[in-house]
Amino acid sequence: MPKVLNYTPAWLSKPNPGHEIFVPSAKQSDSSSLLVGSNGKRNAKPGPRRTIAQRGTEVFIAVGKEIRWADLVYLKEAWEDKQQREKSSGKGKDTDSQYGDNHAQGYRTIKTTVADDIRQLIISPNANYLAILTTHTVHIAILPEPSHLTAPDTGPMKLKTYTLGPTTHVTSQSGIVSALWHPLGVNGTCLVTVTEDAVVRVWELSTADRWSFDRPTLAIDLKKLADGTSADQDFGASGSGMNKGFSPDSFEMEVASACFPARGSGGWSPMTLWIAMREGDVYALCPLLPEKFSPPPTLIPSLSVSIVAKIATIEDDPEVSQKSKLLAQQQLAWMSDIDMQEPVYIEASLGEPAAEVYNRPSKPGRIPKLQGPFDFDLAPEESEDELDSLLSDIYVIGPKVDGDELMLGEEDELELDDGDNDAGLSMGIVCLSASSGRVSICLDLDGVEAQWLPRSKSKTSRFIEDEDPPSLLTFQVLDTLRDGEVWDGNWPMFSLDYDSRYSFYITDTSSITFMSLTPWVFRLESELTEGTAGTDFRVELLAKGQNTIRERIYTQKADDRSSPLAASTLIRDPDLGCFLLTATPHGPISVSFEAPDFEYDLIRRSRSPTYDSEPDKPLTLYEPRPVYQPAHSFEESSALPSLLEKLRHSKYKRLLKEEVRLSPATLTIMTDAHKVLSEETHRIGTAAAELFRRCERLQIELRNQIQKANDVANRVEAITGTDFDDEEPAMTNNEVLEQRIQAAKDNQKKITERIERLKKLQSKGTNRELSDKEKAWIDEVALVESKITDKGEDAPEGNGKEPWSRYAEVMSLKEDLLEQAKELAVAEEPVASPNLKIPSEIRKAKIAQVMSLLDRETALVEGARSRLERLSMA
Incomplete structure (x- = not known):
């Protein structure tokens, strides 16, 4: 849990420019008051509010129909410079300062052509496109460099924008719930839009081709796809003349949100679109790819290895169903199409290697099968509150990339994109939020793989009816709202954390909650990989225990529902620190966190030798709390x-x-x-x-x-000892402190010596039983001793002799051979048999052979004796 240091700083509060860029102007307030009904409230349909987009230290804020741009570092430094000048000269204006009115400013107002209030701002991965979403329309803005936005003129400016689908995303059609930049898009130019009526569209944008903004390259109607049985059917979205009548599918398949896992996830995750329906169902669409896609370096090799290994495993296994074998053949055909291609290398963003671009395989088909609805195993009992089953957002964490398995047998090491991939869970995690504040954390044990519908004349069509629906295992269910904070217009949203992909923030109408899965994710992975005794028991404890960190970090008045919080944005910068930024229609709200310890270490290592260290900050004796802001009712004009x-x-x-x-x-x-x-x-x-x-x-x-x-x-x-001295102290405070510290050190030394003496006495007076290893060592020593020394006992029966008996035999042989050698030496002179003569060379060779045998036996005896001496000394 990050430690909260403080809340909204002064440079984001009234009456500074940092606050004014988050609130509407006077003209906007007057025009919005005309839209208020007789009951004084807007009848706006609940939905996601992601009105803050980030690009480094820059933020884009949607305020009504306008977009405000600001450089937070500039705003902070300008406020600090102003405070310093006011303290030094007592005047608030100084034209010589670089932050003066006649110099470049760090905030601008961007005019748009939208017809309704902006609900979402989604910035592209390369931070060069900005998707501007209202309830029914999408506009794509081309973002310029920060130097073009920073100018002395703070007046409104216009960006070059394109209307996405001018005949598709219009007010007369269904509303838009999600706009996602595809993780595998070429240089982040592929946008996927999902509408309320469960239609998914893939747009491959190019500023050189204006038609790319008019028509999608792929459009899929999920309601048709859910009932589809053959890939030859038409699953495209219907035109403007579609039937708007009521049907069970239109009610049960009303989309609440959609998401892609991160680009660096393992398996099929980067090309899997997860869709959460408002009524509680979850679907997956895999593989969903644009016509041209750019995978990370690990994706194609990992999929190729897994598909080949899967086919080799199930090909000759009679227990595997025929449907699984045919599905594996489909995946092999899909991968073979990619392997036959020669990738095209194009320039990537600055500092990145050239990107490999592949064409989408044409076989088995470009439209995948819709997998779902997923069954929730171990799901809690149905609640009486209908809001518990109304989903609002979905966040999917893909499995890690197994780099060791991928690079098995390879000489070169592969660098992974994300730091969490090599240390994470080998299965996907699906997090669902409901309007009641309930968060469900589910595990994807089986893993979503690519699937396609068969052709009409294919033999795989007969296996469609026998397949089981996919399932998700409900691991934990947590609540983030209190009873008085739940209402039907609430729409909780997930926001990613910058430290780990296993931690996130949940922002609803009136509160922000931090949740982290790290306490149990890595423990669960170790239990699943090692598989030691007691794994089932420990996994059950993980599931039943409240191991997920859940902490409320901000709360505003629950009854003030006219000021909902926007989705949180996490910013980490050396000049700004670590903080969370959100906003209401009446101003910004931020929460500053303490920076991790490793950041301080990196800062210390990068400092120059001549750097003057900053003074230590004083000890905080207070709990941080939000600064009181007067209610916006005091500032509203009367109607x-x-x-x-x-x-x-x-x-x-x-x-x-x-x-x-x-x-x-x-x-x-x-x-x-x-x-x-x-x-x-x-x-x-x-x-x-x-x-x-x-x-x-x-x-x-x-x-x-x-x-x-x-x-x-x-x-x-x-x-210091000055609380009970009535007279003047005989020693100074320093002397008193040094004396007390020395006394504490002496006392500690005495206690340590006493503990050592007690340990020695305890070791002498305690007769504890020998361990199994000690008993085995004693038996081994006795066995070696019995083999080396003769204790007068009978030799054990066996094929070989003991070393001590062999030693005695060698000694006796030595004596006999010495006697024979002496007799041979005496017998050199011819005495009785003059005809018997032995050559001297033979005699010398025999004697040398005997002496070598004696030396060898002597060495063996000496070695055995030295080993026995070492054992006895040990």
Whole structure:
């Protein structure tokens, strides 16, 4: 869990430019007030609000129909420069400063051509395109370099934009729920849009070809595909004349969200589109590829190895179903088409190697099979609350890439894209969020693989009815909202963390929650790979225990539903630090975190020898809390003047100049005025009550801070010894502290010596039993001793002799041979048999042979004796 240091800083608060870029202008506020109904609330359909896009330290914020651009580093440094100048000269303006009004500014307003409020901003992987989404339309903006956005003129500017699908994504058609940049798109130029009516479209954008923005290269109607039985059927999206009548499919297959796993995931994950339906069903579409795609270096080799290994395993196995074998053959044909291609190398982004571009295989087909709906194993019982089953967002973490298995037998090492891939879970994780705040964490044990529908005349069509639906294992179910915070317009959204792909943030209407799966992901992977005794028990403990980190990091008033939070954006920069950024229609909200320890180490290593270290920060004795911001009700203009202006142009304008009389017309006017005034007075009264409560809370917190400071002062005085000395101290504070530290060291030394003495006494007085290893060592020593020394016991029966008996035999042979040698030496002189003569060469050879045998036996005896001596000494 990241440690929260503070909340929204001063340079993002009123009245600084960092706050103004997040709020609408006065003209926008007046125009938006005209859209408010008689009940004072917008009847907007709930949906995702991703109104903040990030490019390094730059942010793009959607405010109504406009986009605000800002460089956060510039805004922070400009505010710090202004504060420094005010302290030094007492004047807030200085034309000589680089942050003055006549110099380049770090914020701009970007005008768009959208007809409705912007709901989502999705930036491309290479940060050169920006997808601008309303409820029904999509616009693609070409982002310029930061130097072109930074200019002394802070007036509105226009970007070059293209309307995506001018006849497809229009107000008369279904709304758009997700727009995703395909992970395998060539230089991040492939966009996938998913509409509410379950239609997936793939757009391969190119500024050189304007037609690429008009028509998608692939359009799939998931409702048709779910009922499809043959690849020869037409699964394309219907035109503008499609039937809008009610059907069970249109109700059950209303899309809530869709997502791709990360580009560096293993297996088929980078080309798998996961779709979460509003009613709770989950589907997968694999492989979903554009006509030209650019895979990472590990994708094609890993898939090739897995497909070949799978075919070799199941080809001759009679227990494997015929459907599985035919599916493996389809995957082999798909991979063979890629292997036959020669990739085209194109220039990638700056600092990246050249990208390999492949064409989408034409066999078995370009439209994959729709897998699902998935069955949820071990799912909790159905709740009485309908919001528990209404899904709002989906986040899928792909399996890790097994680099060791992939590069088995290869000499060159392969560098992986992501750091988490080599240390993670070898299966996918599917996270689902519901409108009630419930988060379901599921494991994809089987893994989603590529599947296609068979041809109409193919023999695989007979196996379609026998297949089992895929399933997901529900690992944990957690709640992120309290009872009073749940309402039907809530739409929780996932936001990725910058530290690990196994941690994320969940942003709903009124709160932000941090969740991390790292406490159990790596433990589960070790249990599954090692497979030691007791694995089932330990895995069960992991599943039943609350191992997932869940921490609420920000909460605003739950009843203020007119100011929903936008999806959080995580930013990490040396100049800005680590913080989370979100926004409401009334201003930004940020939460700053403590930087990890390894970042401090990298900073220290990169510093120059002449760097002057910064002073240590003081110890924080308070808990961080959000700074109080006055309620926006105090700043809203009254709607009563607009009501009076409306009455002046109505049929009741005569009554405004006459005396008040009791009549139906007067009652109508008074009723309308009462509606406006009652709502405004209620908002102002609620805001004033909140201000009063904050003032009381401020007094309580001030007393607590004074009490904590007093406790710290008493502890310091107790350490220095100045709390009980009535007379003047005989020693200074330093001397008292040094004396106490020395006394503590001496006491520690005495305690250590005493512990060592107790350990020695305990080892002498304790007669503990010998371990199995010690008993085995004793038996081995006795066996060696019995083989070397003669204890007078009978020799054990066996084919060979013991070493000590062989030694005795060798000694006896030595004596006999010495005697024989002496006799031979004496017998050299011819005495009795003058005719018997032995050549001297033969005699010398025999004697040399005997002496070598004696030396060998002597060496064996000496070696056995030295080994026995070593064993006895040990």
